[in-house]
Amino acid sequence: MNQQSPIKSDAAAHSYIGQSVPRREDPRLLDGQGRFIDNLKLPDMAHAALLRSPYAHARIISVATKEASAVPGVIGILTGEDIKDKLGHIKPNWIAGQDIKIPPHPVLATEKVHYVGDAVAFVVAETREAAEDALQLIEVDYEILDAVIDEEAALSSPTQIHDTVENNLAGKPLMAWGDYRKAAEEANQIISLKLINNRLIPSPMEPRAILADFDPYDEKLELYLPTQVPHLHRRWLSDTLGWPEHKIRILVPDVGGGFGAKMHLYVEDILTAYAAKHFGRPVKWTEKRSESHLATHHGRAHTQYVDLAVKKNGQVLGMKVKLFANMGAYLSNMATGVPSVNCTYFATGSYAIANYFAETNLVLTNTVPVDAYRGAGRPEATYLIERAMDKVAEVLKLDPMEVRRKNIVTQFPHSFFDSGSFLQSMEKAAELIDYKGFRDLQHNYRKQGRYIGLGLINYTESCGMAPSEMLGRLGFDRGGYESAEIRVSPDGKITLFTGSTPQGHGHATSFAQILATEFELPLSDIEVKSGDTDAIPIGVGTYNSRSMPVGGTAAKICAEKVLKKAKKYAALLLKCDVDQVQYEQGKFSTLQDDTKTIPFGTVARLAAVPHQKPEGETPGLDHIYIHDPYGMSSPNGSHAVIVEVDIETGLTTILRYVAVDDAGVLINPQLAEGQIHGGVVQGIGQALFEETLYDADGQLISGSLLDYALPKSDRLPSFETAFLSTPTKTNPLGVKGIGEAGTIAAPPAIVSAVCDALKPFGIQHLDMPLTPPRIWAAIQHARQTEGATT
Amino acid sequence: METHFVRLTVNGKEYQAEVEARKLLVHFLRDDLNITSTNIGCDTSQCGACTIELDGKSSKACTMLAVQAHGRDIRTTATTDDPILNSLKQSFQADHALQCGYCTPGMVMRSRELLAQNPTPTEDEIRDALHGNICRCTGYHNIVKAVSNAAASLQKKEDAA
Numbered sequence: 018m019n020q021q022s023p024i025k026s027d028a029a030a031h032s033y034i035g036q037s038v039p040r041r042e043d044p045r046l047l048d049g050q051g052r053f054i055d056n057l058k059l060p061d062m063a064h065a066a067l068l069r070s071p072y073a074h075a076r077i078i079s080v081a082t083k084e085a086s087a088v089p090g091v092i093g094i095l096t097g098e099d100i101k102d103k104l105g106h107i108k109p110n111w112i113a114g115q116d117i118k119i120p121p122h123p124v125l126a127t128e129k130v131h132y133v134g135d136a137v138a139f140v141v142a143e144t145r146e147a148a149e150d151a152l153q154l155i156e157v158d159y160e161i162l163d164a165v166i167d168e169e170a171a172l173s174s175p176t177q178i179h180d181t182v183e184n185n186l187a188g189k190p191l192m193a194w195g196d197y198r199k200a201a202e203e204a205n206q207i208i209s210l211k212l213i214n215n216r217l218i219p220s221p222m223e224p225r226a227i228l229a230d231f232d233p234y235d236e237k238l239e240l241y242l243p244t245q246v247p248h249l250h251r252r253w254l255s256d257t258l259g260w261p262e263h264k265i266r267i268l269v270p271d272v273g274g275g276f277g278a279k280m281h282l283y284v285e286d287i288l289t290a291y292a293a294k295h296f297g298r299p300v301k302w303t304e305k306r307s308e309s310h311l312a313t314h315h316g317r318a319h320t321q322y323v324d325l326a327v328k329k330n331g332q333v334l335g336m337k338v339k340l341f342a343n344m345g346a347y348l349s350n351m352a353t354g355v356p357s358v359n360c361t362y363f364a365t366g367s368y369a370i371a372n373y374f375a376e377t378n379l380v381l382t383n384t385v386p387v388d389a390y391r392g393a394g395r396p397e398a399t400y401l402i403e404r405a406m407d408k409v410a411e412v413l414k415l416d417p418m419e420v421r422r423k424n425i426v427t428q429f430p431h432s433f434f435d436s437g438s439f440l441q442s443m444e445k446a447a448e449l450i451d452y453k454g455f456r457d458l459q460h461n462y463r464k465q466g467r468y469i470g471l472g473l474i475n476y477t478e479s480c481g482m483a484p485s486e487m488l489g490r491l492g493f494d495r496g497g498y499e500s501a502e503i504r505v506s507p508d509g510k511i512t513l514f515t516g517s518t519p520q521g522h523g524h525a526t527s528f529a530q531i532l533a534t535e536f537e538l539p540l541s542d543i544e545v546k547s548g549d550t551d552a553i554p555i556g557v558g559t560y561n562s563r564s565m566p567v568g569g570t571a572a573k574i575c576a577e578k579v580l581k582k583a584k585k586y587a588a589l590l591l592k593c594d595v596d597q598v599q600y601e602q603g604k605f606s607t608l609q610d611d612t613k614t615i616p617f618g619t620v621a622r623l624a625a626v627p628h629q630k631p632e633g634e635t636p637g638l639d640h641i642y643i644h645d646p647y648g649m650s651s652p653n654g655s656h657a658v659i660v661e662v663d664i665e666t667g668l669t670t671i672l673r674y675v676a677v678d679d680a681g682v683l684i685n686p687q688l689a690e691g692q693i694h695g696g697v698v699q700g701i702g703q704a705l706f707e708e709t710l711y712d713a714d715g716q717l718i719s720g721s722l723l724d725y726a727l728p729k730s731d732r733l734p735s736f737e738t739a740f741l742s743t744p745t746k747t748n749p750l751g752v753k754g755i756g757e758a759g760t761i762a763a764p765p766a767i768v769s770a771v772c773d774a775l776k777p778f779g780i781q782h783l784d785m786p787l788t789p790p791r792i793w794a795a796i797q798h799a800r801q802t803e804g805a806t807t
Numbered sequence: 808m809e810t811h812f813v814r815l816t817v818n819g820k821e822y823q824a825e826v827e828a829r830k831l832l833v834h835f836l837r838d839d840l841n842i843t844s845t846n847i848g849c850d851t852s853q854c855g856a857c858t859i860e861l862d863g864k865s866s867k868a869c870t871m872l873a874v875q876a877h878g879r880d881i882r883t884t885a886t887t888d889d890p891i892l893n894s895l896k897q898s899f900q901a902d903h904a905l906q907c908g909y910c911t912p913g914m915v916m917r918s919r920e921l922l923a924q925n926p927t928p929t930e931d932e933i934r935d936a937l938h939g940n941i942c943r944c945t946g947y948h949n950i951v952k953a954v955s956n957a958a959a960s961l962q963k964k965e966d967a968a
Contacts, residue, residue: 721853
C-alpha cells in the first residue's frame with residue numbers, strides 16, 4: 018500500500034494507540050460497585066482471623082486453644098501442630114545464588130516465632146467478631162529470646178535466628194564487570210559514602226482479603242485472591258498445599274492496589290484455602306490495616322557502602338558496592354533477587370562505568386520479611402548512584418549536572434539498555450526546571466533568609482525481565498513470557514484473555530486499545546478479561562512494569578495471527594487468493610477492488626459456521642499466543658525538583674516537581690502520566706514521610722497509619738510532566754514499562770534538592786525520610802559543631 | 808452480646824436491624840446491609856476510604872457505632888441522583904482521578920461536601936479538604952484537578968440556569 022493513500026491515513030487516524038481514552042473501569046468504581054474481595058459473600062461463609070506473635074523472637078512452649086474454642090460461633094482453630102504434617106513450607110520463588118541458605122518457613126509456627134506478626138494460630142468462626150474474640154483467648158506460652166533488627170549488626174550478633182543459617186547470613190551473591198581494582202589504581206581519588214535505604218510498608222489502600230471455597234465433589238478449590246500473579250500463585254499454592262494445580266482456580270476480581278506487595282505467597286493464602294477444605298465451609302480472611310503493617314511484606318531496607326574511583330574531571334572509572342540487604346525473618350518470594358540482581362545490576366544507573374564490583378549480604382533479622390515493592394531494587398540502585406554522583410560533584414567541586422553529563426550513557430544499545438534518551442531527558446528536565454537560572458533564584462531567596470534547593474537526577478531500569486533462559490540462569494523460578502488468547506465470537510466481537518493482571522492499571526482499557534487498533538474495530542467490540550486461571554490457560558502476571566511490553570505485545574501478535582487466519586476465510590468469500598486479500602477499517606477486500614468489502618463479523622461467522630473452509634484450516638478464529646521476549650526494554654527519565662526547607666522547623670515543601678520520562682510509545686498517555694504521578698508520590702513518601710521503626714526488642718513502632726506517615730494531599734504539589742519517545746526495538750509496539758519509574762526517580766531527586774538547600778550548613782547528606790525533626794536536628798548539629806555561614 | 812434496634816436510611820432506602828452495640832457503622836453497612844459502596848482501608852480513621860455522608864456532613868463510617876446512626880440519613884457514592892456527585896464522577900473519569908478505585912468512594916463523598924460548602928475552591932483548599940483521605944495510586948494530582956473541574960462545570964451549569 019502506498020503510505021500516501023487517503024484510506025491508510027484515515028485508518029491511522031483511527032488508531033487508538035496514543036489516545037487518552039477514558040477508562041471503562043471507572044463508572045463501576047465511582048458508583049462504589051467495585052468487586053473487591055471483601056465485598057464478596059458466599060452462602061454459608063465463615064470468617065477467619067490470625068493470631069500473630071507479639072514477640073520478635075521467642076520459643077513456643079505451648080499453645081492452648083480450649084477456652085478460645087468455646088467462644089460461641091467458633092468453628093475451629095488451627096495451630097502449627099495441627100497442620101505441620103499436612104502442609105509444605107512457604108518457599109522462595111527466586112534463589113539468586115548458588116549457596117543461598119533457605120530457613121524453614123512453616124505456614125504456622127511450631128517451635129519458634131521469628132518476628133512480631135509471625136503466624137501462630139488460625140481461627141475460623143461464624144462471624145468476624147467471634148473469630149476476633151477467640152483470638153484473645155488463645156493462650157500461648159513463649160520463652161522470649163533476644164532479637165536482632167539491624168542488617169549489619171545481625172551478622173555479628175550472638176543471636177542465631179535460624180539454626181540452619183550461620184551468622185544470619187543467607188547468602189552473599191557477587192556481581193562484577195571490568196576490573197575495579199585496576200580502576201581504583203588508575204583513579205585520582207576514591208570517594209566513599211554510606212547510605213541507608215529506609216524500610217517501607219507498601220500500603221495498598223485495599224488490605225489483603227482472601228475468600229476460599231472448596232467443592233468436595235470436584236475436589237476443587239476456588240480461591241478469590243488479590244494477586245498480581247494468579248498463575249504463579251496457583252503453582253505455589255499447589256506446591257504448598259500438595260493439591261494438583263488443575264484442581265485450583267484462582268480468581269482475581271478488582272484489586273485495590275498492589276505495588277508488588279500482592280505478588281508474594283503469604284501464609285494466609287494457604288491457611289484460608291486449607292481451612293475451606295478442612296472445615297467444609299467457604300472461608301474469608303480480611304487483613305486489618307495494622308495487621309497489614311505486620312504481615313504484608315515490606316520493601317527496601319538496605320545499608321549500602323559505595324566506593325567510586327574517579328578522575329579529577331569527574332569521570333567515574335569504577336565503582337564498588339557492598340550491600341547489606343535486610344531479608345526479615347524468612348526469605349520471601351523474590352527477596353534474594355531484589356537486592357542482588359535488581360539493585361546491583363542497575364547500581365551504575367544511567368552511567369557508563371566500566372569497572373564494577375558488588376557484594377550483596379542477604380541478612381536475616383527478626384523483622385517482617387522484605388520483598389519486592391514498586392521498583393524492587395531499582396529505587397535502591399538509583400538512589401545509590403544518584404547520591405554518589407552528587408557526592409562526586411561535592412568533593413571535586415564540580416556542577417552535579419556536569420558530573421552526570423561526563424558519565425552518562427549516550428550510545429545504544431549499551432550493556433543491557435536497548436535504547437534510550439538518557440542525555441536528552443536530562444537536558445529537557447534542566448530546561449524545564451530552569452537549571453541555569455536557579456542559582457540566581459537560590460541566591461535571592463537566601464538573601465531573604467529562605468533556603469531553596471534543586472535536585473536533578475536520572476534514572477533507568479529494565480522492564481519485562483527476559484528471556485526465560487536468563488531467568489533460569491538467575492535462579493528465578495518463572496518464565497519471562499505472557500499469554501494472550503483471543504476469542505472471536507461468531508458475530509465478530511472479540512474477547513482478549515490476558516495473563517497480565519491489573520490492580521488499578523486500567524488494562525481493560527489499554528489492552529482494548531491495542532486490539533481495537535490491530536483489528537481496526539471500535540473499542541466497544543473488544544472485551545478484556547484477566548485474573549481467572551480457569552479462563553486463562555497460562556500466564557505470568559503484572560510486576561516489573563511488564564504488562565505493556567510483554568502482555569501488550571502478546572495481545573498484538575495474537576491479533577496479527579487471528580487476522581492472518583481470518584484472511585484465509587475472507588479469501589473464500591472474496592473468491593480470490595489469500596495474498597490478494599487486504600484488511601482495512603474492519604473490512605476485507607481485494608487488492609484489485611476495495612469497493613467490494615466484507616466486514617470482519619461476516620468472516621467470523623463463516624469461520625464459526627464453516628460451511629466453506631480454507632484448505633488445512635480449523636474452524637473458528639480463536640488463537641492463543643504466548644510471547645516469550647528475547648530481551649528487555651529500558652525506560653529512562655530525569656526528574657528535577659525544587660524544594661524549600663524551613664530552617665526553623667525542618668519542614669520541607671516541594672515548590673516544583675518536573676518529571677521527564679521516556680517509556681517509548683505510550684498506549685494511553687493519560688494512564689501513563691497517572692502512573693508517573695502515583696509513582697512519584699510513593700517515592701516522595703520514601704524521601705520525606707515514611708519511616709518504618711522498630712525498637713530494640715523488635716516491636717514495630719510504626720504499626721498503624723497513626724504512626725506511619727503516608728503522603729497526603731496537603732503536603733504535595735501538582736506535577737509538571739513531559740514525555741520523550743524512544744521506541745524500543747525489543748517489541749513490535751515500541752513500548753517500555755512505566756509503572757515503577759516515578760518511585761525509582763523521586764527519592765534521590767528530593768534528597769538531592771533538600772541537601773542542596775542545606776548546603777550553607779555544611780550538610781551534604783541526610784538519610785531518608787527527611788522528616789522535619791531529622792532536618793531540624795541536622796541544622797542544629799551543624800550550627801553547633803561547624804558554625805554555619807548564615 | 809446485647810443487641811439494639813437500629814433504623815436508618817441509606818441512599819433513600821430505609822433499613823432496620825438488630826445490631827450488637829460494639830459494631831461499627833461501616834461494618835454494619837457492609838456486612839449486615841450488604842452496602843459495599845464504602846470501603847475499609849484502615850483501623851485508625853486515617854485513610855477515609857469509608858467516608859459517607861451523614862445527615863449532609865461527610866463522616867468516616869469507621870468512627871462511629873452502628874447504634875449511633877439510628878434515625879440518621881446516610882448517603883454513599885452509590886447515590887445516582889445528586890448533581891454534585893454526578894459532576895464529580897464525570898470529572899474523576901475524564902481526568903483519570905482513580906486507578907484502583909478503592910479510596911474513590913470516600914474521596915468522592917468528601918469532595919461532594921467540599922463543593923456543597925465551597926463551590927469555587929482553590930487548589931490549596933481542595934488539597935486541604937482531602938488531607939484525611941489517602942490515595943496510594945494517583946498521587947492526588949488528578950484528583951485535585953477533577954474536583955476543580957467538577958466545580959467549574961457545576962458553576963457553568965449554574966450560570967446557564
